[in-house]
Amino acid sequence: MQISINHFSLGARNIYDAAERLHKETQLGFWTGEWVQTTACHMFPLGKDVFIEVEGTIDAHAFLKMPKPNYNYDALDTDNEYNGDHWTGLMLGVTSLADLEAVAARLGGTVSPDDSKVNPYSHFRRPDGYTMGYQGGPRFANGRPAKYPRGLPGWYYYPDVPGRSSNQPVVSRPHLATPTGVKWIEFGGTEELLSDWMGVPKASDVIPVRFNGKEVGTWAVCVGREGMDDVVIRRPTAASSIKDPSKYTTGPG
Amino acid sequence: MGLHIDHISLASPNIFRSADALNKETGLGYWTGEWIRDTAVHIVPLGPPGNFIEISGFVDVHTLKNMDEHKQWILDITETGDHFNGLCLGVDSMEELEAFAKHFGSKVNVPDNPDPATHFQRANGYILPMASTPSGKRSVWMKGLPNVYFYPDRTHHSSGQPVHPCEGMVRPTGIKWIEYGGTEEEMAKWLGIPNPGEVLKMKFNGKSLGLWAVCVGAEGKPDVVVRRPAASDAVPVSKFAD
Numbered sequence: 001m002q003i004s005i006n007h008f009s010l011g012a013r014n015i016y017d018a019a020e021r022l023h024k025e026t027q028l029g030f031w032t033g034e035w036v037q038t039t040a041c042h043m044f045p046l047g048k049d050v051f052i053e054v055e056g057t058i059d060a061h062a063f064l065k066m067p068k069p070n071y072n073y074d075a076l077d078t079d080n081e082y083n084g085d086h087w088t089g090l091m092l093g094v095t096s097l098a099d100l101e102a103v104a105a106r107l108g109g110t111v112s113p114d115d116s117k118v119n120p121y122s123h124f125r126r127p128d129g130y131t132m133g134y135q136g137g138p139r140f141a142n143g144r145p146a147k148y149p150r151g152l153p154g155w156y157y158y159p160d161v162p163g164r165s166s167n168q169p170v171v172s173r174p175h176l177a178t179p180t181g182v183k184w185i186e187f188g189g190t191e192e193l194l195s196d197w198m199g200v201p202k203a204s205d206v207i208p209v210r211f212n213g214k215e216v217g218t219w220a221v222c223v224g225r226e227g228m229d230d231v232v233i234r235r236p237t238a239a240s241s242i243k244d245p246s247k248y249t250t251g252p253g
Numbered sequence: 254m255g256l257h258i259d260h261i262s263l264a265s266p267n268i269f270r271s272a273d274a275l276n277k278e279t280g281l282g283y284w285t286g287e288w289i290r291d292t293a294v295h296i297v298p299l300g301p302p303g304n305f306i307e308i309s310g311f312v313d314v315h316t317l318k319n320m321d322e323h324k325q326w327i328l329d330i331t332e333t334g335d336h337f338n339g340l341c342l343g344v345d346s347m348e349e350l351e352a353f354a355k356h357f358g359s360k361v362n363v364p365d366n367p368d369p370a371t372h373f374q375r376a377n378g379y380i381l382p383m384a385s386t387p388s389g390k391r392s393v394w395m396k397g398l399p400n401v402y403f404y405p406d407r408t409h410h411s412s413g414q415p416v417h418p419c420e421g422m423v424r425p426t427g428i429k430w431i432e433y434g435g436t437e438e439e440m441a442k443w444l445g446i447p448n449p450g451e452v453l454k455m456k457f458n459g460k461s462l463g464l465w466a467v468c469v470g471a472e473g474k475p476d477v478v479v480r481r482p483a484a485s486d487a488v489p490v491s492k493f494a495d
Contacts, residue, residue: 014313016288020374032286032376033417035269040312042376056312058293059267061332063314077315084315125273127285127417171286171376 001102003198003206005182006093006156007165008052008221011076011238013084015042015056021083022054026231027177028223029170030054033127038062041124043165046223048181051166052233055088071150071238071248078241086238087218090153090185091136092198092207100137100157106199108145109138111157124165132165134158151188151217151239152197177231180224184208188237189216215239256446258304258428258453259343259402260411261467262394263481265310266331268295272308279477280423281469282416283308286376291316291324294373296411299469300425303412306467306479308335326395330484337464338484339392340399340433341385342444342453350384350403356445359387364405379409395493397434397462397485398443423477426470434460434483461485 012018019030019042030044038059044052057063057073076084094100097111104111116123116133124132136156144150158164170176187194187209193216194203203209212219217237224230239245265271272283272295283297291313297306310331311317316324330336344350347361354361364372364382373381384403387393393400404410416422433440433455440449440457449455458465463483471477 013315014288014291016286016293016312016374019376023378030376033269038267040269057314058269058310058312060311060314060317060328061266064317073314077318127272127276127283128419173377 001099002095003200004093005050005185005207006091006158007050008087008218009089009091010052010054010233010235011072011086011088012054012056013076015040015054015058017083018042018056018085019044019054021085022052022233023173026223026233027175027225027228028179028231029173029176031168031170034124034132034165036124037122041165043168045166045168045170045179046182046221047166047179049161049164049166050182051164052221053165067249069247071242071245075238075241080236080241082235085235086241087235088238090187090218091156092153093156093158095157097135097157097159100135100155103155103199104137104139107138107148107197109140111135111137112139130163132158132163133160148197149189149216149239150245151215151237152194177228178226180226182208183222183224183230184210185218185222186210186212186220186234187216187218188212188214188239254302254343254345256349256401256444256452257302257343258340258431259404260305260307260341261337261431261464262339262341263306263308263335264327264331264338264484265308265335268293268308268310268312271295271310271335272297275306275308275479276419279469279479280419280421280471280474281425281477282419282422284414284416287373287381287411288312289373290370296414298412298414298416298425299467300412300427302427303407303410304428305412307411309338323392323395326484326488330487333487335481336484336487337481339394340431340464342399342401344401344403347384347403347405350386350401353401353445354386354388357387359389361386362388381409381411382406391493394484395488395490397483397490423474424472425477426472428454429468429470429476430454430456431464431468432456432458432466432480433464434458434462434485462490
């Protein structure tokens, strides 16, 4: 089974503000317009089919009706030097639905349905009418197993690689850096935990990950840039700003 | 051009959903990525001489922790869906804008603040300079009345930026007419001109003040009428009479 980094989710109070700051920090470009229901993303391609989605809630009325406490809201509401930005997800990719189903089954869950044709508004959409057809997992009908804390990577199968968010043109602006791919990521927890979750002997042999022993989740992403120094995007991981995870019935991963 | 319609603001609970719905309804394209503070706009160009609809809404739910009268108004007028909440007129020079400021007994909001956070910004880094009147603590939009703008940089006017491609896109040829609440006499008094109906292609429906519909020409196709309730239909202008 081929396992790769598919994308990262960077939660933001305001995706417009966060994307502009991330651009100024890295010179990486982004594109706009993708959304699903009450969430929208500005997309930063990182090279080699990987991207960051700067993700936030863009429907105030829907937010007011959402159950509280809200895990992502509470994490993002915690002040930091990045106006509340937190890493909210690492997503791994596999290259077939069969692989995805095997991963989900191994972890005791299921995969999301491929209903992008019949329920296009329950999937990420773009202004040109493109509906993203991907499937993800594992979904746990009776709650996640206790040994796997929130913040572990989600798993995805994106059948349309050219249509993937990593492979769309960014908005042109002066002095854009050209990303050449993810060099390494810094992750919380231990190698043993992530290896167990990934079903591999050693996670760092499969993806370029190093561990800091802190709360589980992404803490930093190092991206290569053509003709420039590598850039490290460092933000706290969401779990680090959640005092009592047991309060939450919903949340990432 | 003299006094003209510049743009129209359509307040939305979810600008992504509303732009998608308007596109499906009319075939009009839009572009994305413009924002100011806690609000973003998706822009629907309407054709020459340079008009657009800005579909505007909150994109930062954390802003609701610090409510004020204007934010509450936006929340209230979007609770039941899209509402037209602003008619934005335009003039061609700062001198004309200052004349309107004098007529309103107000001042011009001058685009000279060096803080980019006080201006609309785009995903390409462009920061939009614009001047407007009247200036005041409370927007005249809340009273169902238009304000007036001067854009010193027409080349970057929102009406002229490329839209996302979409299937069956309609090419807009400009505003044919708009339908407004109240009477022509009320509008004439507010703007200090005798014939706003003729100058601004306005029809008046006698309902509560504010914009109720805009008719846009479409190349090779029937005109498109975008009809949404005025904000005053959700929150009466009398709430802001003091």
